[in-house]
Amino acid sequence: MLxxxxxxxxxxxxxxxxxxxVTLLTNECGKAGVLIRGAKKVRSKHASLAQPFTYGEFLLFRGNSGLGTLNHGEIIQSHHDLRMDLDLAAYAxxxxxxxxxxxxxDEAGSYHFHQLLACLAALQEGKDPGIVLNVYEMRILDMSGYAPVLEQCVHCGNVVGPFKLLPHAGGVICSRCASRASDAIPVSENALKLLRLFSKLDMRRLGNINVSLHTKTEIQTCLSSLMDAQLGLRLKSKQFLDQLGKLN
Known part of the structure; x- marks a missing residue:
């Protein structure tokens, strides 16, 4: 079937x-594995369709195995600049x-597709890559069912700050509850405001956000801790970014 x-x-x-x-994140069919024959050949007409971050239209033959075979394809957006710059390639x-x-x-859908597409576009447009990735991390937490509780204490429901972040609990805790949580992470009012903004922000509406270095470091620490506690992923690309000093 085509x-x-x-x-x-x-x-x-x-x-x-x-x-x-290649693994595709598609607009309508979730994630899809695709065999691209001859893609490693120098003169292959399909070689560019196998490049990371390429956004294209793919005509696939899909049998019963689940793995599709590329019949034809057209590039819509190559995202060539993201592959040519070392830092941007690391973020992407x-x-x-x-x-x-x-x-x-089976979880991925049109919304997930458009969030990633907007993330790659924001990186290519020159927006602050650290902020772009922080917003995208928040989207991933949300799409995975682990959106953090940031408006009230995750333990008692208190809405009056100051708050600290308790990553394994998936949100912030008030000062009263924090006295019993030695591993809670301090978070300033400015950083918390931005985390709350990021938790609601659609990647397609992301503008230029100017953040001080100190606040940016706070946000990166909070999100890195949340990602580790809630998703528990060990990603080679994240380790490389850490080595470059790009993300905490």
Whole structure:
């Protein structure tokens, strides 16, 4: 059966001497594995469709195995700039790997597709990549069912601050409850306001957000702790960003 999908390449791996298998995040069919024959050949007309972050239209033959085979494809947006710049490639790789690992095949839908597409567009447009990834991390937590509780104490429901973040509880706790939680992370009022904003912000509506270095470091620490506690993923792309000093 031939199936036509719009998709973003979130993973690409070699298969045999000349082929590649890519994982697409599609607009309508969740995640899809696709064999692209001859993609490793220098003159392959489909080589560019196997490149990470490529957004295109793919005509697939899908049998009973679940793995599709590319019949034809057209690039809609290559995101070439994201692959050519080391820093941008690192950020985009993290977004792609995070999407692949955090979302199950049958969980991903049109909303997930458009959030990743907007994330890649924001990186390519030159918006602050750290902030872009922080907002996207919040979207991933939300889409995975782990949206943090940031408006009230996750333990007692108190809405009056000051608050601290308790990552394993999935939200903030008030000063009274924090006295019994030695591992709670201090969070300033400015950082908490931005975390609350990020928790509601659609990637497609992301503008330029100017954040001081100190507050940015706070936000990165909070989100990194939440991601570790709630998702527990160990991502090679995240480790590389940490080595570059790009994310805490």
């Amino acid at each position: 199936v036509r999908v719009e998709g973003i390449v979130i993973r690409s791996m070699d298969y045999g001497e000349n082929h590649k298998i 790789s993290y977004a792609a790997e995070l999407t692949d690992r955090a979302l199950q095949d």
